[in-house]
Amino acid sequence: MTLYTENDVATSSVNRGLESRLREELDEMVERGVHKKLLYIMGKQSAVVDIDGFGDTINLCSNNYLGLCDEPTVMQAIKDGTDKYGAGTASVRFICGTFDIHRELESKIADFMELPAALTYTSAWNANEGLFAPLLSEQDVLISDRLNHACIIDGIRLCKAERKIYDHMNMDSLREALESSRDARHRLVITDGIFSMEGEIAPLPDIRDLCDRYDAILAVDDSHATGVLGDTGRGTPEHFGMHGEVDIVTSTLGKALGGMAGGFTASSRSVIDYLLQQSRTQLFTNAIPSHSAWGALAAIEHLEEHPELVAKLRANTIYFREGLEALGYKPIPGDTPIVPVIIGKTADAINLSQQLLDQGVFVIGFGYPVVPKGEARIRCQISAAHEQYHLDTALAALKLVGEKLGII
Ligand SMILES: Cc1ncc(COP(=O)(O)O)c(C=O)c1O
Numbered sequence: 001m002t003l004y005t006e007n008d009v010a011t012s013s014v015n016r017g018l019e020s021r022l023r024e025e026l027d028e029m030v031e032r033g034v035h036k037k038l039l040y041i042m043g044k045q046s047a048v049v050d051i052d053g054f055g056d057t058i059n060l061c062s063n064n065y066l067g068l069c070d071e072p073t074v075m076q077a078i079k080d081g082t083d084k085y086g087a088g089t090a091s092v093r094f095i096c097g098t099f100d101i102h103r104e105l106e107s108k109i110a111d112f113m114e115l116p117a118a119l120t121y122t123s124a125w126n127a128n129e130g131l132f133a134p135l136l137s138e139q140d141v142l143i144s145d146r147l148n149h150a151c152i153i154d155g156i157r158l159c160k161a162e163r164k165i166y167d168h169m170n171m172d173s174l175r176e177a178l179e180s181s182r183d184a185r186h187r188l189v190i191t192d193g194i195f196s197m198e199g200e201i202a203p204l205p206d207i208r209d210l211c212d213r214y215d216a217i218l219a220v221d222d223s224h225a226t227g228v229l230g231d232t233g234r235g236t237p238e239h240f241g242m243h244g245e246v247d248i249v250t251s252t253l254g255k256a257l258g259g260m261a262g263g264f265t266a267s268s269r270s271v272i273d274y275l276l277q278q279s280r281t282q283l284f285t286n287a288i289p290s291h292s293a294w295g296a297l298a299a300i301e302h303l304e305e306h307p308e309l310v311a312k313l314r315a316n317t318i319y320f321r322e323g324l325e326a327l328g329y330k331p332i333p334g335d336t337p338i339v340p341v342i343i344g345k346t347a348d349a350i351n352l353s354q355q356l357l358d359q360g361v362f363v364i365g366f367g368y369p370v371v372p373k374g375e376a377r378i379r380c381q382i383s384a385a386h387e388q389y390h391l392d393t394a395l396a397a398l399k400l401v402g403e404k405l406g407i408i
Helices: 006-011 016-031 072-085 100-113 124-129 150-157 171-179 204-213 269-278 290-305 308-327 346-358 388-404
Strands: 048-051 055-059 117-121 141-145 162-166 187-192 217-221 248-252 263-267 338-344 364-366 376-381
Touching (some): 100 263, 100 290, 117 124, 124 150, 141 150, 141 171, 162 171, 171 187, 171 204, 187 204, 204 217, 346 376, 346 388
Parallel strands (some): 141 187
Antiparallel strands (some): 048 055, 338 376, 364 376
């Protein structure tokens, strides 16, 4: 099957050579069963979403961990923010894109992350991509977990520091990297707090210990852990009782905290001030819209007032994991609401997710290059928005399709 005909190429207004090469490669993706198609949700992000062409489906693949995407107080804050501040900022922060709501949000984030200061970006991608180059240079070494998120990898590529990659969550490998970087001016270790494709929690106390021994800076991308880990949702540091012990935390406003666009870096006042001066992904791009800033502020306040949401998320996660294992699935072990099941081939993972969709369950299959070759998977994500019947219905579909495909 091909996506495009010769006629498409002939009638395209784009450069012929580029057009025919891209179309060939896209056709090849279709043939290998790895071509992604977008699904269109026709309402709010929630436990159940109405997908164009599929109807109501149980959503097992959103980062809406606390169910705040359709939380009325958060939605009202966005409406109030629009009434007060209009549609957008029309400027970067340092020209005329800084509104009082940014100050209020950054102060709230710093307080919530138990660090002295914070700076917002239009995404966590931007926060991570703009983090390393300003702080480190040729005299320094950047040490990164092999499975860190793509935005960390890209951020590292933009930085002139020497790079060292340590084996995933392997403390011997990290120690070796630190040992061989003794002579550098600075050593910075960066890890995801929760690894997005594995659902594993980084061993932060061990990493902190090694950083202390080698006088290294510790940075954590807590995008999947903010609002998720710790009794009050303060993330991986709270989970390990390491309040304020991480030098730099980056995270997103686009997952548990209402699912809007936005991200941030929290750290000391001087690190944050330095990023404000030098970090190109906030210097040369618009500030987060004021209404989103207001919405994110409302989401954090809502979380502070309702820590029971974090407890419900945890209870739902345990219930779903146990149910999945009882069916015979073998998810990657862990305690986080990211519950991946390795399938192997990308096409098989995509086939499983398609068949689940036909049964009214929305789970995405991930393959190379998002995950290593041969480790394609479906990634189930649990939310506090799920009620037990949602999870039971999803498990029933997983049983039906898993048996049909011979996975369980
Ligand atoms: C670990 C991690 N960091 C950063 C991001 C990017 O977040 P944002 O959508 O705010 O750019 C993601 C999103 O997938 C992520 O999983």
